[in-house]
Amino acid sequence: xxxxxxxxxxxxxxxxxxxxxxxxxxxxxxxxxxxxxxxxxxxxxxxxxxxxxxxxxxxxxxxxxxxxxxxxxxxxxxxxxxxxxxxxxxxxxxxxxxxxxxxxxxxxxxxxxxxxxxxxxxxxxxxxxxxxxxxxxxxxxxxxxxxxxxxxxxxxxxxxxxxxxxxxxxxxxxxxxxxxxxxxxxxxxxxxxxxxxxxxxxxxxxxxxxxxxxxxxxxxxxxxxxxxxxxxxxxxxxxxxxxxxxxxxxxxxxxxxxxxxxxxxxxxxxxxxxxxxxxxxxxxxxxxxxxxxxxxxxxxxxxxxxxxxxxxxxxxxxxxxxxxxxxxxxxxxxxxx
Numbered sequence: 001x002x003x004x005x006x007x008x009x010x011x012x013x014x015x016x017x018x019x020x021x022x023x024x025x026x027x028x029x030x031x032x033x034x035x036x037x038x039x040x041x042x043x044x045x046x047x048x049x050x051x052x053x054x055x056x057x058x059x060x061x062x063x064x065x066x067x068x069x070x071x072x073x074x075x076x077x078x079x080x081x082x083x084x085x086x087x088x089x090x091x092x093x094x095x096x097x098x099x100x101x102x103x104x105x106x107x108x109x110x111x112x113x114x115x116x117x118x119x120x121x122x123x124x125x126x127x128x129x130x131x132x133x134x135x136x137x138x139x140x141x142x143x144x145x146x147x148x149x150x151x152x153x154x155x156x157x158x159x160x161x162x163x164x165x166x167x168x169x170x171x172x173x174x175x176x177x178x179x180x181x182x183x184x185x186x187x188x189x190x191x192x193x194x195x196x197x198x199x200x201x202x203x204x205x206x207x208x209x210x211x212x213x214x215x216x217x218x219x220x221x222x223x224x225x226x227x228x229x230x231x232x233x234x235x236x237x238x239x240x241x242x243x244x245x246x247x248x249x250x251x252x253x254x255x256x257x258x259x260x261x262x263x264x265x266x267x268x269x270x271x272x273x274x275x276x277x278x279x280x281x282x283x284x285x286x287x288x289x290x291x292x293x294x295x296x297x298x299x300x301x302x303x304x305x306x307x308x309x310x311x312x313x314x315x316x317x318x319x320x321x322x323x324x325x326x327x328x329x330x331x332x333x334x335x336x337x
Contacts, residue, residue, distance in 0.1 A: 024044065024047035025044075028040040028043045028064065029060065031043065032064055037067050037068035038068070040060070040064040041064050041065065041068065044057050044060055044061040044064065048061065055087070055088075055091065058078075059078075059081075059091055061077050062077040062078035062081075062095075066094070066101065071102050074098045078094050078095040078098050082111060089115070089119050089122050092111065092112070092119075095111055096108055096111060099111065100132065100135075105132065105136065112125060112128065112129035112132065120152065121152045121153055122153060123153030123156025124158065126145050126146060126148050126149025127146065127149050128158075130142040130143070130145035130149070130159070130162055134162070139166070146159040146162045147163060147332055150179070150330065152327075154325035154327060154329070155186065155324055155325055156186075157187040160179045161183050161187070163175065164196060164200075165196075168180070168199050168202070168203055168206075172220065172224070173203050173206055174207070174220075174227055174228065175224075175332060176199070176203045177203045177204065180199055181270060181290065182325070183196050184196055184197055184200070185270070185273065197291070198294045200290065200291070200294075201242070204242050205242045208235065208242060221331060221332075226262050226266065230254050230257050230262070231250070234250055234253040237250050244287060244291040244295050248283070248284055248287045251274065252278065252283060255271060255274045258271055259275055266331065267329060268329055269323070269326060273323065277314075280317075282310070282313065284310070285314035286314055286318075288304070292304075
């Protein structure tokens, strides 16, 4: 019995030792992931008593307070972040979230402006600042902010998402189509992806049915004019309407024409992807993935069932490839209207 008791004491002591040695940041993050914000806050506050200047733990604490809806404590924790030399993008993001929660929009605006001076290539900061401006109804300035995010950080998806929605409702719908499709290649499996796929399909319908391609030519640059001219040249294939099948025909003709005449002048990653998929025999599957469910879910499921091998090959490639946009392939240089 004594041996058993001694073994139990040693085992408990060992377990306690492991718990005491465990990284409080890791423990707190686990509590945050499981929604136990009270425990996360307690762990972080105790850890910060020993290491009060630890930025990572301060960020986690402010975020835990924010999730716990204790915005006063979140603001008290985060408001000093901009004064720190080691403040990173995430620190500014957390403070921005708190400012929005307590409706301190002017403070948030000033903070984002200061943050972007410090991190002028940060896509997330441009995206969140643009969302703040949009909430203020500064729509054109918000769109320019998202554009700047796309130009400087072209592989961050959020700016494409917001810009695509803006252009969908504007005169110049070409950018809604381009940015929407780039978004779904950067962020392929989220609820936002479903939303934007529907938007891109509707954008094609609007583009051709309203003849937006001939409006406001003076506001368009050479890249957009060339895209429009190439689409118009082959638009006879959609005379029977915009469907997944007619879009496959239109976009196939577009890419073949583009690489014969314009690719050297306007290198563009999205069109490179289209060409690669055409060469690999996967362009139909890609367009079905992009437009099929948005047009008719049952018809898309039937297509997948009848083209299992083709679809599986595309999905495997799509999940394993990295869609990476080079800096410099930015052609939206006309002021947003």
